[in-house]
Amino acid sequence: MTSAHHTVNDDVAETRKDRFERGMEVLGRVDGEGGRRVVDSLADISPELGHQVVAWAFGDIYDRPGLAPRDRQLVTLGMLTALGGCEPQLDVHINAALNVGLGTEEIVEALLHSAVYCGIPKALNATFVAKKVFAERGQLPDSDRPGPAQPGPAH
Amino acid sequence: MTSAHHTVNDDVAETRKDRFERGMEVLGRVDGEGGRRVVDSLADISPELGHQVVAWAFGDIYDRPGLAPRDRQLVTLGMLTALGGCEPQLDVHINAALNVGLGTEEIVEALLHSAVYCGIPKALNATFVAKKVFAERGQLPDSDRPGPAQPGPAH
Amino acid sequence: MTSAHHTVNDDVAETRKDRFERGMEVLGRVDGEGGRRVVDSLADISPELGHQVVAWAFGDIYDRPGLAPRDRQLVTLGMLTALGGCEPQLDVHINAALNVGLGTEEIVEALLHSAVYCGIPKALNATFVAKKVFAERGQLPDSDRPGPAQPGPAH
């Protein structure tokens, strides 16, 4: 196990602006438009929270080695589902999960799996966010198709 | 204490379809239209979650003896209130509670009781869902009537 | 639906001491020794929290009509299970549930039911508190007995 950072080491000096710019690069790659909109919407109320989301969460944490981007999104989907009340963040991160290479089936399966640990209500709330995001991206499976994707007795 | 199931025993074989159908019968009796709408809305995104809600939650758990249907709804209202962020499920289950024989007064009193354990905010959130459900069913007490149903000093 | 209290009405004057004494009578009836120990252990750190537990939670809320004592305990078990981290309170209230007439089978079944809404981990945590309380009261079913109380395949 190593905590050595692949881009920053303990003796490299960075300004706040450097860390912010590094974070914006990671944020753009992971969350795309959704992440930028969140930061923009903080500009008039808490620019420092916007700065920390970018410079700390994305610049310092997301950018670390040791856990692949798709794995970070899997863990994140689990946490946001469990916390409850984080539907806006699930929207951003279900998009992010698709952006970094998780498939729709993996996401749906992860949210089904969440029923075991978080209970049915939180699994439902998260799944309905996935339905909205997949529909917006044209990635919702066609519910009219025949075959195994239909519920129980219709199989 | 016995865990023996009243309809299924360990040596009776059931298909997924059998369990689903058994669950749909229980779901219809308890949650009525609200429950079916949830399952339908999962058809295009996570039919398996719909299957599990029906076959597992309703077919396997709700249908067990040992706790009366009205008691299951009481416990459920307590859990959904405590979890927070489960207003859509509270809507379904306040309807279910009325369907299986809890009275409006008992529901309101259970949500008042929740203030002791979950705090005032969650008690308020759940009570406002009850207000919506009762109004939709024409079971909201008339706030204009004279007498004891008005708040504090107006009593 | 009526909010009229059966013992106090809006025009009856009570002192803090009256409300506390009324609450202690209810607390003794519901929680027994466990409740009194909690209040005693607050005496040197937050006597006012002790007062509010007694005078408000038990004197004002528990003592209201509209929900039977056993029903209040059912809702309470649901809430404490869902909140998480409330094992000491579950201990008191599983005792209370038995004191006011819930059976061990009903309690175990309510906690099984909680798996649907809160997920397996919280259902497990609460069930292990029930195991401890039942054992202390000599009400734990004998796991060595033959027959239906054993898990799955051993049934």
Next chain:
Amino acid sequence: MTSAHHTVNDDVAETRKDRFERGMEVLGRVDGEGGRRVVDSLADISPELGHQVVAWAFGDIYDRPGLAPRDRQLVTLGMLTALGGCEPQLDVHINAALNVGLGTEEIVEALLHSAVYCGIPKALNATFVAKKVFAERGQLPDSDRPGPAQPGPAH
């Protein structure tokens, strides 16, 4: 440390109506219109919950000495942010915080601080409620102004 109440002592008799009226006076001072609207909206569904919010939360607890009103709002903002799903209550209490003397900068800073303990999603949810409340009251900083209030690289 003393739990002696500055307005009520153990031997002073009060009616429910007295406690309610005392609470309404405190509620009006702290929460203003927002608090009264919550109590009014409970009149037809749970007048007793309305009574308890006023008589207990405001009459008994808020009115105690030992913690200044602004400090009570600081703690309250922390709790509502951490609980999650309490956006309607955050709206009332961000207004209350401004009413009892907290500045917009202190509120924004407290919500930034919450990121450390509650994580970024809950800090964001609470901050966006603050943005709405500040805008409604004309207290939102002008995001177009030049200088240090803009996010990271735009500083």
Next chain:
Amino acid sequence: MTSAHHTVNDDVAETRKDRFERGMEVLGRVDGEGGRRVVDSLADISPELGHQVVAWAFGDIYDRPGLAPRDRQLVTLGMLTALGGCEPQLDVHINAALNVGLGTEEIVEALLHSAVYCGIPKALNATFVAKKVFAERGQLPDSDRPGPAQPGPAH
């Protein structure tokens, strides 16, 4: 996306015992001893909860295709960290994560990542469970070794 199960289809009949046995096989593979101990400890209090953990959680959900075993553990670690108060389950599932191929560095990194979404306290609580599990398995990195694994300034 398909919900077709790889081992069970809708028309294959299974007894409760079949589902339990299938679940025990999966449970043994994923959780090993820790999982079996949990099921055993339920035998005298809630054998049905034990049955559901095995037959439903492991037999029905864990065994599905669509999400790799290591990915299920990643999501699970995120959920258990976010829920809070689930340290016993984190113990079982950090062991499970190692059993199904996650490395210690990935687990530590996932828990560091959780600080962003759940806040520092829950990240700490989960990380200290990992420390205990790694130590029990002899997989704790040597804190005395020189180099990058030491905190901040010592790097």
Next chain:
Amino acid sequence: MTSAHHTVNDDVAETRKDRFERGMEVLGRVDGEGGRRVVDSLADISPELGHQVVAWAFGDIYDRPGLAPRDRQLVTLGMLTALGGCEPQLDVHINAALNVGLGTEEIVEALLHSAVYCGIPKALNATFVAKKVFAERGQLPDSDRPGPAQPGPAH
């Protein structure tokens, strides 16, 4: 409202080591021994989490102007009480609260206040941590003294 930092501005370059050292200075001032012990205990399992606690939470966030140290602890006590399961962190931060100038009465009162928002169980859990911390520091009020500090009827 300004987000300008009083010690770091956007164009001042800092190394990770600089930020860590700044954070350690703040951590020592606020949390004292308790905080340092947490960081030390992370050295062998997640030195990077230790680094982030110090460099980010204390170096970047705690050290900002706009909210006084005692106010940060008040908000923190509210959050930790509401989250639940954070007793180890409450221990550190009740100590911190005393270190930065909050009085025992204010802390006890804040935790009583939390009953309104988080419910009685979480208020009790936090209050019992305060009892332990005050006792360790010799700051627990003498429960044997006569007078107003005793519960209800004994007043």
